[in-house]
Amino acid sequence: MFGDRIPGGAEEATGRLHYAGVHGVVLSYVDTAGVTRIKTVPTAKLARAARWGVGMSPVFDVFLADDSITASEQLGGPDGDLRLVPDLDRLTVLAAQPGWAWAPVDRYSQDGEPWPACQRGFARAMTERAAAAGLTFKAAIEVEWALGRGGTDEFVPACDGPAYGATRQIELSDYCRDLLAALDAQGVEVEQLHPEYAAAQFELSVAARDPVGAADDSLLVRQTVRAVAHRHGLRASFAPAVLAGRVGNGGHVHLSAAREGRNLFSGGTGPHGLTAEAEAATAGILDLLPALLAIGAPSVASYLRLVPSHWAGAYACWGHETREAALRLVTGDAGERESAANLEVKCFDLAANPYLLFGALIAAALDGIRRGLRLPPPMTGDPAGLSPDELAGRGIRRLPTTLDEAARALSQAQPLRDALGETLTGAVLAVRRAEAERLRNASDEDVAAALRWVY
Known part of the structure; x- marks a missing residue:
């Protein structure tokens, strides 16, 4: 579960980013086709994103490299939503993109359960x-x-x-x-x-x-x-x-x-x-x-x-x-x-x-x-x-x-x-x-x- 805990250091991290002149954070993961997908949040919203995540459709798990969409027995179509939760331990100010920071995400269901198609979660589980x-x-x-x-x-x-x-x-x-x-x-x-x-x-x-x-x-x-x-x-x-x-x-x-x-x-x-x-x-x-x-x-x-x-x-x-x-x-x-x-x-x-x-x-x-x-x-x-x-x-x-x-x-x-x-x-x-x-x-x-x- 993610919503019932306040991420350690989220507020402190936000302060450090503001001090470093960071205005936005890139939240990054890789889809099944190997394409890096992102959402971004203003620095002021980082703590909220770390607590509750940011919305992203599960259909991206069956996106192709040209952004067309296929389907599996479990995935496909317009229904549902996921939460992208940034890992603040990997929060990094981007030296070649002034004003931006970066963090990888784990993906959860809206009920706070680990998403079974989360590849980062799979690597961690193995x-x-x-x-x-x-x-x-x-x-x-x-x-x-x-x-x-x-x-x-x-x-x-x-x-x-x-x-x-x-x-x-x-x-x-x-x-x-x-x-x-x-x-x-x-x-x-x-x-x-x-x-x-x-x-x-x-x-x-x-x-x-x-x-x-x-x-x-x-x-x-x-x-x-x-x-x-x-x-x-x-x-x-x-x-x-x-x-x-x-x-x-x-x-x-x-x-x-x-x-x-x-x-x-x-x-x-x-x-x-x-x-x-x-x-x-x-x-x-x-x-x-x-x-x-x-x-x-x-x-x-x-x-x-x-x-x-x-x-x-x-x-x-x-x-x-x-x-x-x-x-x-x-x-x-x-x-x-x-x-x-x-x-x-x-x-x-x-x-x-x-x-x-x-x-x-x-x-x-x-x-x-x-x-x-x-x-x-x-x-x-x-x-x-x-x-x-x-x-x-x-x-x-x-x-x-x-x-x-x-x-x-x-x-x-x-x-x-x-x-x-x-x-x-x-x-x-x-x-x-x-x-x-x-x-x-x-x-x-x-x-x-x-x-x-x-x-």
């Missing part, structure tokens, strides 16, 4: 389920984006330098400086920022934290990337495929687990130092990876990016520091392995709802631990170079190549369906199927153009 089993997960998402010139719906690269080239950083030096300064002012711990492979593409990595906090960070980073770009006359695209036939934007997930403070991805007797629990968790994710793709690669454009031999992780296999494997075990350098070892999931992108994604990954990991799964031998090199018989012999599968195929895999993945619950499963499947249908006859170029500036 984190708590892991904690009840003595496991603490930490996570982070690598954020990749392409910078285009403003004023056009076409993509005109904002710089000309080569991949990873110093010239790109020099050309956009002021932009990169302002981005780092804004994130620092907002308390986001940046690990690194660098030019990436595709035209005018950059990547930013942040420090790992609890899964809900990591998803919050991913939203805040993207809000800031967009805002700084706008102030420089640029546009930022996080779309999986900015241009058809080119390398797209990934959203690689890094995930680790600990028991009693010990990182389970290091110091074990399993392959490359994995403990038995970390191996089982990784095997659980590997087993459910085709279904997880419907959550982590949720756009038709995702499958323009997810192609072999592009370091996108197009095959369901794992490897130690193997960048073509969907699951890459990162052990880190010799001096940091106890703290740095983690699992990187490479087949996902930033069209994914990060809360939904983290919750589903934890559910798959827990299912692997419950079943005591073990990993097959690791992959080295590029799976695309193996024959079909060699792939079959190693138990390596090509991941789904269409959104239809991924949705079908999710519909058959009972461990994920059970974790998500009937309402959230129904919403995800309805949206994925409707997204696939609306772009079924579109060319690759038209798919990329339709989603270029949505994400």
Whole structure:
């Protein structure tokens, strides 16, 4: 329930915002299609919003990326209302949007009960389920984006330098400086920022934290990337495929687990130092990876990016520091392995709802631990170079190549369906199927153009 408690520090927070010159607060969540939706309130109304929430229709759970609407058995139509309740512990003054602050929200029914399709609530529930089993997960998402010139719906690269080239950083030096300064002012711990492979593409990595906090960070980073770009006359695209036939934007997930403070991805007797629990968790994710793709690669454009031999992780296999494997075990350098070892999931992108994604990954990991799964031998090199018989012999599968195929895999993945619950499963499947249908006859170029500036 939310209405019978006054949020701790709400009045104090309002005072701090007024003192900082903040006039409005952005209340932010991510819908099933992966689109960030918002409402805003004047600063003076923040305390009331934190007590009673702000209204929002439940139909947004079945919105598509083009703002058309589908329906599931549980959701759809004009009836009902929800309450968006800001998490004041994550209230942040936006350094690149003067006069504004930001907070993620949890969603409740009007009676104050948690909304069963609230993705942030789902991530929290899975984190708590892991904690009840003595496991603490930490996570982070690598954020990749392409910078285009403003004023056009076409993509005109904002710089000309080569991949990873110093010239790109020099050309956009002021932009990169302002981005780092804004994130620092907002308390986001940046690990690194660098030019990436595709035209005018950059990547930013942040420090790992609890899964809900990591998803919050991913939203805040993207809000800031967009805002700084706008102030420089640029546009930022996080779309999986900015241009058809080119390398797209990934959203690689890094995930680790600990028991009693010990990182389970290091110091074990399993392959490359994995403990038995970390191996089982990784095997659980590997087993459910085709279904997880419907959550982590949720756009038709995702499958323009997810192609072999592009370091996108197009095959369901794992490897130690193997960048073509969907699951890459990162052990880190010799001096940091106890703290740095983690699992990187490479087949996902930033069209994914990060809360939904983290919750589903934890559910798959827990299912692997419950079943005591073990990993097959690791992959080295590029799976695309193996024959079909060699792939079959190693138990390596090509991941789904269409959104239809991924949705079908999710519909058959009972461990994920059970974790998500009937309402959230129904919403995800309805949206994925409707997204696939609306772009079924579109060319690759038209798919990329339709989603270029949505994400």
